[in-house]
Amino acid sequence: MSSRETILNNIKKNVPSSTIDLPETNIPHTIYENKDEKFTTSLASVGGNAVWLKDESIDEFVAKNYKDFEVIVSTCKDYTCSTKEANKPNTPHPLENVDLAVITAEFAVAENGAVWVKNPDNRHRALYFLATQLLIIIPKENIVDTMHEAYERIEFDKSGYGTFISGPSKTADIEQSLVIGAHGPTDACVLFV
Amino acid sequence: MGHPELAEKFIANNERMHWHDKALWFVREKRDLAAHGLNEWESLREVAKQIKTHTIDKLDFYLEEFEKNAKEKGLHVHWAKDAKEHNEIVLKLLLNRGSKKLVKSKSMLTEECHLNPYLEENGIEVIDTDLGERIVQLRNEAPSHIVLPAIHLKKEEVGKTFEKFLKTEKDNCDPTYLTRAARVHLREKFLNADASLTGVNFGIAETGGVVVCTNEGNADLGSSLPKLHIASMGIEKIIPRLKDLSIFTRLLARSATGQPITSYTSHFHAPVEGGELHIIIVDNGRSDIIANDDFKQSLHCIRCGACINTCPVYRRSGGHSYGYTIPGPIGSTLGASKDLRTNKTLPFACTLCASCSNVCPSKINIHNQLYKHRQSVVSAGLLGAKKHTILKVATWVMKHPALLDFGGKMARKIVPKLPRSILYSKVNVWGKKRELPKFPKNSFKELYKQREEKK
Numbered sequence A: 001m002s003s004r005e006t007i008l009n010n011i012k013k014n015v016p017s018s019t020i021d022l023p024e025t026n027i028p029h030t031i032y033e034n035k036d037e038k039f040t041t042s043l044a045s046v047g048g049n050a051v052w053l054k055d056e057s058i059d060e061f062v063a064k065n066y067k068d069f070e071v072i073v074s075t076c077k078d079y080t081c082s083t084k085e086a087n088k089p090n091t092p093h094p095l096e097n098v099d100l101a102v103i104t105a106e107f108a109v110a111e112n113g114a115v116w117v118k119n120p121d122n123r124h125r126a127l128y129f130l131a132t133q134l135l136i137i138i139p140k141e142n143i144v145d146t147m148h149e150a151y152e153r154i155e156f157d158k159s160g161y162g163t164f165i166s167g168p169s170k171t172a173d174i175e176q177s178l179v180i181g182a183h184g185p186t187d188a189c190v191l192f193v
Numbered sequence B: 001m002g003h004p005e006l007a008e009k010f011i012a013n014n015e016r017m018h019w020h021d022k023a024l025w026f027v028r029e030k031r032d033l034a035a036h037g038l039n040e041w042e043s044l045r046e047v048a049k050q051i052k053t054h055t056i057d058k059l060d061f062y063l064e065e066f067e068k069n070a071k072e073k074g075l076h077v078h079w080a081k082d083a084k085e086h087n088e089i090v091l092k093l094l095l096n097r098g099s100k101k102l103v104k105s106k107s108m109l110t111e112e113c114h115l116n117p118y119l120e121e122n123g124i125e126v127i128d129t130d131l132g133e134r135i136v137q138l139r140n141e142a143p144s145h146i147v148l149p150a151i152h153l154k155k156e157e158v159g160k161t162f163e164k165f166l167k168t169e170k171d172n173c174d175p176t177y178l179t180r181a182a183r184v185h186l187r188e189k190f191l192n193a194d195a196s197l198t199g200v201n202f203g204i205a206e207t208g209g210v211v212v213c214t215n216e217g218n219a220d221l222g223s224s225l226p227k228l229h230i231a232s233m234g235i236e237k238i239i240p241r242l243k244d245l246s247i248f249t250r251l252l253a254r255s256a257t258g259q260p261i262t263s264y265t266s267h268f269h270a271p272v273e274g275g276e277l278h279i280i281i282v283d284n285g286r287s288d289i290i291a292n293d294d295f296k297q298s299l300h301c302i303r304c305g306a307c308i309n310t311c312p313v314y315r316r317s318g319g320h321s322y323g324y325t326i327p328g329p330i331g332s333t334l335g336a337s338k339d340l341r342t343n344k345t346l347p348f349a350c351t352l353c354a355s356c357s358n359v360c361p362s363k364i365n366i367h368n369q370l371y372k373h374r375q376s377v378v379s380a381g382l383l384g385a386k387k388h389t390i391l392k393v394a395t396w397v398m399k400h401p402a403l404l405d406f407g408g409k410m411a412r413k414i415v416p417k418l419p420r421s422i423l424y425s426k427v428n429v430w431g432k433k434r435e436l437p438k439f440p441k442n443s444f445k446e447l448y449k450q451r452e453e454k455k
C-alpha cells in the first residue's frame, strides 16, 4: 500500500458519526468610516507609509522622493523612468542590486495596512523581496475594510503567485526589539493614484 | 529528563527566569490589545473552530481535493507517512536536481522530522533563514518557541554568537546592527542557494495552493530565487476554501504577536519560471490523533504561539524544559498523544488555569486535554512511585470523611507551630520556591456549619 493510501485509510477509519457544515465566513464585522485614514494608521503601525498623489505624475513623485536612487525598476506602466528592465534577465538574480522597485497592487486593506500584489506580467516575484525599497501603486478607489472583502476579490482559477504585503519586512527575533528591514525591503510606501 | 528536572535548570537563574517571564507577557499583552480592538473577535474564533472541526472530520476528502487541484496547476504532491519518509523525499528531490545548498524558512514540521541533521549527513548544506532560527542553528540549539525561536536568548548572547560566526564587531549587541549583519550574511546564502524549503501555514483544498506567512520575507526570498521549492505540510494544515483565509489571516498574527497581519501572506499556486514546486503532505502520527475524540481538536492548531505566551509554566520554565519539538500547552498535548511514555511529565507542566484555551484562536480545549492525558499517565502506571503512593493515600483518606476531618484539625494545630527547618525540609517537594498559606482556625466544613446554624 502506498503512503497515500495508508494515510487516507487511517483517516477514513475514523469517520465521525456526525459532522457540522462549513460556516459562512463573511460574518458581521468592523466597517471603517474613513478607510483611507484607517489604512494610513494601520500601515504606519507596521512601519510603512501611505501617500495620496496630488497634481503630479508618478515620475515626478519618484524623482522628488527617491533622489539618489541608482537602480530603479518598475512593473507599473505609468512609471517611465526605470533604469533597468525588470523582466529582462532570465533569472531574478541580476535584480539583487535594485534600490527601488515601483510595483502595482490591486487593492489595499484598511484594517491591516496590507496590499494585494498579484501581477502575472511580472516575470520575477523575487523582485518584491530583493529590492531595498518598494513603492506600491494602487488606484485610490481600491480600498476595502477587512480581509472578508479582500478574499471576495481574489481568485486562483489559474496558477500563479499572489501576496499580501503589509509594510516593509521586519523581525523582532533579538530580544523582542522590532527591527525594520529583515530580508526583504527596508521601506515600503503605498502610493494611491 | 522530564520537565521538572529541565525546568529546575532554567529557574536556577532567578533573574533570567523573570526576564523571560516578562518578555513573553509583553507579547501576550500585545495580543490582548489586538484582540480587543475587534468587536468580532469572538465570532472569528467561533468560525475558525467550526471550519477546523468540519475539515478534520472530512480530512480524507479535502486532502484528495487538494491533491487533485494542485496537480491540475502543475504542482507536484508527495505523501509521507512518517518523518523518515518525509526526509527521504526531500533528499531525493534535492539529488534529482543536483542541489547541494538548501535555504529553509521556518517549519516546525521539519524540526519534528529532524530534517537538518539527516540532510547534512548526506552532504547538503542547510541554512535556516528566519533570523531566530539562524541564531539557534549557529548555536546548535533547538528553537525554544514556535514563533519566537530565540526568545530564550539575550542580545549579548546573540552578539557573541555573531561575533564568532559572522565576524561582527566585538561586544556590539545592538539588535539593529546584528539584524543587518544577518541580512548581509543570509543574502549571500539566498543568492547562492539551489533549492528552498518552506513550511506551510495553510493548504487550500479548493485551489490546490499553499499559503506561507512570514514577517521577514525569508520564505518568499528563498523560494523565488532557486528553481526548486519544496513545501512541507502536515495533513492538518488543509482548509477547504480560499475565503476561509479571511478568518485565519485575521486571527493568526493578532494572536501571535499582536500585529494586524504578517508582513507577507503569500499564496503559492505556481513555481517560479522554469521551476518546480513540490508539496509533501506529512502524517507522522497525526491521523492517529483524529481517532481520539478527546484529543483531535489539537489538530486545529494554527501555530500562533498564543497559548505558549500566556502559559505561566512556560513563561517561567522556558521552551527547552519541555524536551519536545513544540513547547508549551499545545506541545504538551501533542507530545503526550504522540508518545505518552517519553512525554509523561508534560501534561503535568500545567496549572490547569485554562488561559491557553481562552486565548487560542481555534478555541482548542487544550487544558481539558492535558487533564485527560494526566489520567492516562496514571492509568498506564507511568506516574513515579512516590506520587503514586501519595495519590493512593489521599484517595483512601478522602473516602473516609471522619479521618479527613481529624487530619485537617491536627494539621491546623500542628503545622503553624513547626519550625521552618522541618516544614520546608527536602521531603516537602511542594515547598520548594513556595510558601504555605496561613492556616485558618476552622475548616470550611466547620465554617459552613456555623453559618447554617446562625440562619
Ligand code: SF4
Pocket: B255, B300, B301, B302, B303, B304, B305, B306, B307, B308, B330, B356, B359, B360, B361, B362, B363, B364, B366
Ligand atoms: S493551540 Fe491555539 S493558541 Fe496554541 S499555538 Fe495552536 S492555535 Fe495558537
